[in-house]
Amino acid sequence: MEVQAGVEKETVKERLTEILALCERDRSRLIPILQSVQDAFGYLPREAILEVASYLGMTDVQVYGVASFYNLFRFTPLGKHPIQMCMGTACHVVGGGLVLEALERVLDIEVGGITEDGELSLDRVACIGCCGLAPVMVIGKKIYPKMTPTKVDEALVNLKIETKEAARD
Ligand code: FES
Structure with missing residues (x-):
């Protein structure tokens, strides 16, 4: 995976639009969607959690709750x-x-x-x-x-x- 520092809000939005366009709007797809987001950014930016939540008709707290349950997700950028x-x-x-x-x-x-x-x-x-x-x-x-x-x-x-x-x- 490519290492990425914290990403700009606009970049997150653009990339997310591309990612979500390829994802089924189905809550049961939450984990694979979050994996795609993390693959793209190296972590789950706050803006991404909000966008994914809105896309799936969930609250950000629900999405964060699921993501934080799994060790594989991180919420801060990767280091160099x-x-x-x-x-x-x-x-x-x-x-x-x-x-x-x-x-x-x-x-x-x-x-x-x-x-x-x-x-x-x-x-x-x-x-x-x-x-x-x-x-x-x-x-x-x-x-x-x-x-x-x-x-x-x-x-x-x-x-x-x-x-x-x-x-x-
Ligand atoms: S490399 Fe297999 S458990 Fe660590």
């Missing part, structure tokens, strides 16, 4: 470097939760949040298919295998260095 901590069973049983706690502490954000500078966002995800490397963290497209809470600082420092080097090239 989205961090995903796998919380599938294999990762969970070997300490994925402790790594996630360490990430929250070091970044000073909660799951679903974004750092103040917009650089990093944090999400928990279901199995990403490399259980043999558990617990697994992903930053952007890079996989960090066999994570521990003590490896979190090192991974973030390396990311900073790599980002600086990439900017120089």
